[in-house]
Amino acid sequence: MTLTFYKYQGTGNDFVIIDNRQELFNKNDTKYVKFLCDRRFGIGADGLILLENHPDADFKMVYYNADGNESTMCGNGGRCIVAFAEFLGIFKNTTTFYAIDGLHHAKIEENLIHLQMKNVETIDTFTTHHFLDTGSPHHVQFVDNLKTFNVKAEGEKIRYGAPYNQAGSNVNFVEKINPNTFAVRTYERGVEDETLSCGTGVTAVAIAMYDSGESASNIINLNVEGGQLKVSFDKVEDTYKNVMLIGPATQVFKGEIEC
Numbered sequence: 481m482t483l484t485f486y487k488y489q490g491t492g493n494d495f496v497i498i499d500n501r502q503e504l505f506n507k508n509d510t511k512y513v514k515f516l517c518d519r520r521f522g523i524g525a526d527g528l529i530l531l532e533n534h535p536d537a538d539f540k541m542v543y544y545n546a547d548g549n550e551s552t553m554c555g556n557g558g559r560c561i562v563a564f565a566e567f568l569g570i571f572k573n574t575t576t577f578y579a580i581d582g583l584h585h586a587k588i589e590e591n592l593i594h595l596q597m598k599n600v601e602t603i604d605t606f607t608t609h610h611f612l613d614t615g616s617p618h619h620v621q622f623v624d625n626l627k628t629f630n631v632k633a634e635g636e637k638i639r640y641g642a643p644y645n646q647a648g649s650n651v652n653f654v655e656k657i658n659p660n661t662f663a664v665r666t667y668e669r670g671v672e673d674e675t676l677s678c679g680t681g682v683t684a685v686a687i688a689m690y691d692s693g694e695s696a697s698n699i700i701n702l703n704v705e706g707g708q709l710k711v712s713f714d715k716v717e718d719t720y721k722n723v724m725l726i727g728p729a730t731q732v733f734k735g736e737i738e739c
């Protein structure tokens with residue numbers, strides 16, 4: 481049997497996306513998902529995304545990291561599945577979908593995907609870093625010379641070290657460009673390497689920078705290895721609401737693979 485897939489990338493975070501509305505994909509075959517994401521033996525991607533039907537929304541998103549395990553919310557993957565759903569004709573302009581962290585609203589404007597992320601109520605702030613969950617867990621810390629920083633080695637230490645341990649966290653290293661712009665490089669849990677961009681990661685960075693006073697703007701630019709993203713939000717009492725992750729999402733190619 482052949483499996484039709486689409487390859488998407490959102491600021492360099494890349495995904496295999498499958499229209500699984502017929503529910504033919506074997507969701508329990510971790511080894512097969514890992515094979516599809518393998519950059520040498522398979523298609524190659526940071527993650528795999530299934531688009532499925534949902535009774536109360538336009539569609540449902542199921543996300544797997546490159547290690548083959550289902551994981552928490554993927555912001556760049558969320559932007560890519562919105563572009564894919566529009567390509568399939570599931571919606572025009574605005575849409576809603578369910579992901580593991582709940583209902584998401586999204587719209588496409590001037591070729592950019594505007595994805596509403598979950599509200600953020602809790603930010604743990606320490607002398608060395610911040611920790612918050614934007615749909616996935618994120619450790620956020622400033623470094624000098626981000627360009628030459630050893631993201632993989634240092635990210636791995638933090639990701640597997642206390643207090644995260646085996647469950648882990650994604651790790652974002654940050655450099656301030658100006659009060660409204662930050663450069664970010666991310667070590668991603670479940671990819672176990674640096675990715676060119678992490679959507680829930682830049683969302684965490686933007687909120688942490690505002691919350692700690694590093695930025696006074698609620699519209700923040702994030703420069704990532706794979707391009708530029710924008711995050712906007714409203715702080716209502718102690719909660720960050722209307723959190724929007726804004727950026728491009730591109731269909732790179734369509735393919736078929738034996739399964």
Ligand SMILES: N[C@H](CCC[C@H](N)C(=O)O)C(=O)O
Binds near residue numbers: 554680
């Ligand atoms: N690796 C993350 C999920 C994907 C996050 C990232 N690709 C994004 O764009 O948010 C985790 O397991 O927590």
